[in-house]
Amino acid sequence: MAIQPPRGTYDIVPGETRKWQALEALLCPVVSAAGYKEIRTPVFEHTELFKRGVGETTDIVNKEMYTFADKSERSLTLRPEGTAGVVRAYLSHGLSRQSPPVKLWYMGPMFRYERTQTGRQRQFHQIGIEAFGSEGPAIDAEVIVVAVDCMAAVGVKNFQVHLNSIGCRQCRPRFREILKEAIASKRQYLCQDCQDRFERNPLRMLDCKSPACQEHYQGAPASLDNLCPDCLSHWQGLLSLLAELGVAVVINERLVRGLDYYGRTVFELIADDTRLGVQSTICAGGRYDYLVETLGGPPTPAVGWAAGLERISLLMEPAQAETPLTFVVCPSAPAALKLACAVRRAGFSCELDFPPQGGSPRGFARQLQQANKTGAAWSLIQGEDELQGGEVTVKSMKDGSQARIPVEKLIAFLQENCRNGV
RNA sequence: GCAGGUGUCGCCAAGCGGUUAAGGCCCCGGAUUGUGGUUCCGGUAUUCGGGGGUUCGAGUCCCCUCAUCUGCCCCA
Numbered sequence: 001m002a003i004q005p006p007r008g009t010y011d012i013v014p015g016e017t018r019k020w021q022a023l024e025a026l027l028c029p030v031v032s033a034a035g036y037k038e039i040r041t042p043v044f045e046h047t048e049l050f051k052r053g054v055g056e057t058t059d060i061v062n063k064e065m066y067t068f069a070d071k072s073e074r075s076l077t078l079r080p081e082g083t084a085g086v087v088r089a090y091l092s093h094g095l096s097r098q099s100p101p102v103k104l105w106y107m108g109p110m111f112r113y114e115r116t117q118t119g120r121q122r123q124f125h126q127i128g129i130e131a132f133g134s135e136g137p138a139i140d141a142e143v144i145v146v147a148v149d150c151m152a153a154v155g156v157k158n159f160q161v162h163l164n165s166i167g168c169r170q171c172r173p174r175f176r177e178i179l180k181e182a183i184a185s186k187r188q189y190l191c192q193d194c195q196d197r198f199e200r201n202p203l204r205m206l207d208c209k210s211p212a213c214q215e216h217y218q219g220a221p222a223s224l225d226n227l228c229p230d231c232l233s234h235w236q237g238l239l240s241l242l243a244e245l246g247v248a249v250v251i252n253e254r255l256v257r258g259l260d261y262y263g264r265t266v267f268e269l270i271a272d273d274t275r276l277g278v279q280s281t282i283c284a285g286g287r288y289d290y291l292v293e294t295l296g297g298p299p300t301p302a303v304g305w306a307a308g309l310e311r312i313s314l315l316m317e318p319a320q321a322e323t324p325l326t327f328v329v330c331p332s333a334p335a336a337l338k339l340a341c342a343v344r345r346a347g348f349s350c351e352l353d354f355p356p357q358g359g360s361p362r363g364f365a366r367q368l369q370q371a372n373k374t375g376a377a378w379s380l381i382q383g384e385d386e387l388q389g390g391e392v393t394v395k396s397m398k399d400g401s402q403a404r405i406p407v408e409k410l411i412a413f414l415q416e417n418c419r420n421g422v
Numbered sequence: 423g424c425a426g427g428u429g430u431c432g433c434c435a436a437g438c439g440g441u442u443a444a445g446g447c448c449c450c451g452g453a454u455u456g457u458g459g460u461u462c463c464g465g466u467a468u469u470c471g472g473g474g475g476u477u478c479g480a481g482u483c484c485c486c487u488c489a490u491c492u493g494c495c496c497c498a
Contacts, residue, residue, distance in 0.1 A: 004489060059496050063423085081498085110498080115423085117492060126498060193495075209495085259497095268498095281498060308498030329457085356450070366451095368458040383456055397458070 008114070008122025018319035023309055024107065026153045027127055034146045036105040036129050041085040043109060047075040053084030053295055055260025057200050064112040066122075078111035081259070082128045082306055083288070084295070090132060091297045100133025100300075107309075118277025119311045128285075130304035132292065137237035140265045140287060143303050145245055147269055147283050150307065156315045159271040159282060161247060164224065164255040165235040166203060168263050169290070171228035176202050178221050186216045206254045222253035231264055238265060261288040265303060275314045282315070283307035323375030325418055328352040329367040330382040339382055339392070339407075346411045348418065351376060372397060377418070380410070 005011060012020055028038075047067050054061050066078035079085050086104055089095075095102050107127040114120060129146060131139050144161065151159060167175055179202050183190075187198055190205070194213050197204045206217060227235060242249055249267075257266045266286035276282075285305025292300035325348050330336035336352045343350040351374050353367045362370065364383065371379045381393035381402075392410050395402035405413055 007489080064496080112497075114496075115494090116490090117494095120497070124498065128498095278493065279498080284498065306498060311498060331456090359450075363454090364456045365454060365458070368456090370458090372458040379458080381457075385456080393457090395457075400458085402457085 006122075008116045010121065010123075015321070016319075018322060019313060019316060020309075022319050023154060023313060023316070027107070027150055030150050030153045031105040031127075031129055031146060034103070034129075034142065034149075036103040036131075036146075039086060039089060039104045039106050040108070041082075041089045041106065042079075043111075044076045044078050045085050045088065047077040049084050049088055049295070050077050050080060053087065053261065053291060054081065058260055060112065060259070064114055066111045066113055080112045081110055082106050082108070082126055083130060083261070083291070083304060086128075086130050087291055087295055087297070087302075090130075091292070091295060096132070096292070096297055096300060101139060102132040103129070104132075105129040117279075119279035119308070119314060121310065125309040126306045127309060128304060128306035130302060132300050132302045134303075135289070135301040137234050137241055137265075140234075140238050140303050141241035141245060141247075143285065143305060144242065144267060145247060147267075147285070147305050147307065148247055151269065151283070151312075154312055154316055156271065156282065156312060158273055159269050161249045161267060162252040162255050162270055163238075163242075163249045163265070163267045164252050165227060165231060165238075165264050166223045166256060166262065166266055167227050167231050171226060171231055172203075172223070172263070175221070175223050175226040178226060179203070179205075182221050183216070189216060203256045207256045217254075224251070224253050234264055257284065257286060261291040261294070262286040263289050267305070269307070271311075271315065273315055276311055279311060281308075282311045321375065323377075324349040324351040325376065326350045326378045326380050326414070327371035327374055327376035328380045328382065329364065329371060330380075330387075331361070331364070331384065332382075332387065333361070335382060335387060339380060339410075343380070343410070343414070346414070348414050350380075378414075382407075 032038075047065070050065060051061055056062075060080045065080055068076055070076055086106055090102065090104070105128065108125060109123050110126050111123050113122060116122065127150075129143060131143055144163075148161065151157075166172060180198065183198065183202075183205065187195060190198070190213050191208065191210045194205045194208050194210070197208075203223070205213070206220065208214065208217075224235070239249070255266055255268060257268075264287040267284070268281050269283035270280045271282050272280065283305055284307075285303070287301070287303040289299075289301040292298065292302060326343055328336045328340045328343075328350060330339065330352070340350045340352045351371075353362050353370045355361045368379060368381075377397055379395040379397055381395055382391075383393075386392050386404070390407050391404050392407050393402050393404045394410070394413060403413075
């Protein structure tokens with residue numbers, strides 16, 4: 001084939017759209033039940049929003065953004081994640097003046113200029129929730145439980161909840177220094193990336209994938225041991241709430257997260273499944289108490305997460321094909337369409353035959369063959385005879401039994417014999 | 423940005439320098455112009471991702487390019 005979609009993008013074709021519809025249908029009730037309201041924001045924003053929101057030092061901003069100038073030379077960027085835009089909208093619409101907490105959810109495409117591989121593409125989809133205005137650990141716990149419930153709703157089972165606290169404005173700078181001091185003597189043995197991180201973002205050293213680096217970090221100080229009293233009590237409060245709620249967590253003091261705006265609680269849902277390729281994180285989030293302020297709003301504590309729908313989709317079974325309930329078999333195109341429309345308006349799905357390109361109308365047997373191919377449960381046969389007498393023959397495609405009834409009784413017949421529409 | 427793998431019909435796939443490019447599925451048509459699912463018959467690639475080159479001759483060898491996959495980095 002000559003014509004391809006751009007690298008990293010893909011079409012969701014009819015065989016797969018059902019799965020996506022199912023994903024949305026399954027997830028939406030979970031977040032709604034928890035009181036989150038859907039918000040839809042633009043897929044592109046001012047570049048500056050992401051630079052300030054996500055952080056200048058992050059890879060996302062440095063090398064992964066789809067940035068372009070519009071015809072008025074404004075610098076715009078296809079959103080690489082959802083939180084910055086949601087916070088912007090939250091401020092744009094004065095939602096910060098609503099009684100807290102303000103709880104929002106979103107779902108849609110995100111864009112990151114990366115090399116593609118299993119579980120990673122340039123246009124991908126996320127669902128996420130954000131809770132603004134509550135500081136206590138209870139809202140952290142709720143947010144995490146909603147994530148766990150979402151996985152249950154879509155049938156994803158093999159995952160762990162990794163959890164950590166990386167401290168706040170008070171204690172993080174101090175911890176950063178403690179960490180640097182502890183590592184300083186080993187600095188020359190670290191990988192190049194970690195040597196850079198040492199200056200720019202020391203915490204990121206801790207989740208380096210290099211086994212050699214990890215060796216050197218054995219026994220390195222953990223943020224959990226260096227929390228200020230407030231952060232410590234928040235952390236302990238969260239742990240006991242999650243225990244109370246029966247959410248098993250793995251305390252992972254190496255968990256840091258890539259985005260600058262996180263503080264205190266950070267967590268990831270990590271799946272163990274080869275279908276994800278080398279990827280494993282299906283949902284990630286945390287607290288970002290300074291982001292609203294950073295973007296020009298009032299100081300507002302906030303916590304949320306985003307989950308990758310493609311990755312979740314990889315863990316789900318293929319959806320069942322869609323099949324019409326009935327299929328009209330009739331030599332007269334106008335009569336066939338008329339009958340099909342009547343059936344459809346009564347709430348039953350109905351298909352009929354259309355001649356292929358360059359072909360002549362299909363004969364009786366061929367139309368029945370089409371009916372069979374679509375998987376229809378019933379054929380509504382209206383040949384010359386039936387048309388004459390204002391009748392229709394209803395044939396079960398399952399057992400071949402059939403009955404000839406007046407057309408007026410067709411809807412009643414379907415209502416009686418076919419329970420749930422479809 | 424880096425490292426490997428792959429690219430022959432809508433899908434799977436043979437072919438590995440020599441006249442007209444297997445096969446299967448799907449699709450289309452017929453056997454069967456009022457009864458499907460089985461079966462049988464027939465049809466569908468001037469062309470092998472694209473461009474150069476080597477050769478009497480290339481899908482088959484070489485070079486470049488594009489796309490795709492897997493991994494690194496990073497992330498959902």
